[in-house]
Amino acid sequence: MMDDLPKDAPRKICLCMSVTDEEIAACYHAGHRELSEIREITRACTRCFGCEADLTSFYTNVLAAGKYKAPSRNLRTLLMRRMRRQSMYRIAQAAYHRHVRWRVAPLVFASVIVERPDLHSRVIIANVNREPAGDEFKEIQLEVQLIDGGGSLVYSKVYDVPKNGTLMLEGAQMIGGRGDGQPFIGTIIVKGKRRYTGSLRPYTHYYNDVSVASTHDQWTPDVTRHHGFCTMVRIPPTGPFVHISVSNIEPSPYRSRAVLTNHRGKQQEVDLHVAPYGTVLTSAGELFGDVDGFLDRQLGTLRFDNWSHRAMYYFLAHDLERNTWNVNHL
């Protein structure tokens, strides 16, 4: 995907903190030559650390090697350049992070919602402080949207969550009568404006009378957990029955090769398509047909091979005998 960008466009190196190569280079050329200093000032690679290899490689092979060529400049870059000249780069960056960036780039979280007669979803979002009497995180307004499997918006509401309060959203309540007893699969998107995530990452209960599974969001449509390549390492040959949900969180159609590997290293492949912003709930059996024979009574691995399209993956393992569900992110 990045290769498709115009050559002079900035390239995001840190997806979590939304830091581009241009900002990192600007920091470097402002005289901050240590990688740790660049991280501290730009906030690059300070959240999930997934970009550490990219950042290090960019720093070592491009910046330090003097190979960086600045792309075209926008207003912010010009302002930062002026600040650099006046040795105020660090102050300007701090002010930008404190006052501007979180306002223009809200926090976004996303999870999958499943409603069927034997499984329900409940999203829990806590807005708490580390110390009960603390004043670190105050009241926040959260915009909640639910998008169905076809990519259509079915629910939208703004909630005020008080300091130390918790928002609980029942899937059945959000879809109303829409499911009418039919299984519903979709994506919930939660947006809020604040500098730090704090405790806001939603966890979802996937529950019925006899089991409750609890797992976290898969981050955001803007900054998703998996921008490509994802595996489910445990596809059992016999129970529990494993469903996989794939949510497309980009406005373009998702296409990926799904590869099932058995314990001998043999593979079966199939193409998977998901509509823009859509979600599908599928299983190894639905994708590949006779899985039991292929897996030869051993565990298998399912892999989604698209390296660039941002998507959100969960597995839902159903013990048919006990009617219990274990749900987790991939």
Next chain:
Amino acid sequence: MERESSVVDQAELLKQYSGAVAWAIDRGGVHSRLNLVPAAFTRNRRGPFQVHLTLYSDRQPDGETWVSPQGQFDKDLRVNLGEVFGGEFEGFVEVVATSPNQDLRPQHYNEIWCDYFSDDGRIHLVMPTIQFYGSVKRTLGGQSQIWPGMMATDRFRPRLITINPYQDEIEFTLSAVSPAGESRQGQALRLPRKSQRRWDVEEIMPGLRAWLAPHAGIGNLLITSSHKMICYFMLENVETGTITGADHLAWFYGEEF
């Protein structure tokens, strides 16, 4: 045949990488298995990789080690901990995966998935852990962590697994926060160096079920610790003994890194 890297010294790799840390159990019919995500370790389809395990458990607190045979891109590498270490144990395992191909580091951090299962089928859990490289991030955890949606009812009880991978003792406290914003704190707890412990949250905070009853038994669990402790939660149906809900806690973003 994979070319040995001329850049990376294999022995050095072990030092560079902070191992993934996972709960390890083989006791009472409950087993644990590591599932290595092959493509996470090498993008080269012919690139082999290898895992180095150190198990710290109640039976050998100073650790026992095991090195796997080589895995390869499209072949599974599953390690049943009970088979490789033998006997019964509960503790934690440190996993470092190395590859001659690691000078071409993968874009994503290396994920290792563990699954926990019981002979009688009551338990079927899959949980992630991450191997980090570099010197900043050491563990999958923070000094303040939260589990939004902790559940304590007559049927479902919350369990907590805490792991201390450090050489120092960890001090920590558990707090419960109700959806209405009320909070109650348990007594200060300690976890000795290089150890793991499972907790029944209600034993630390007696009366939790009654306290959360007005909110259908749902609240938040907050952990404050002296180090970045590694924590996983589990939800057990005490009527049937099944454990289906388990994941790691979320750490507060906003901490100083």
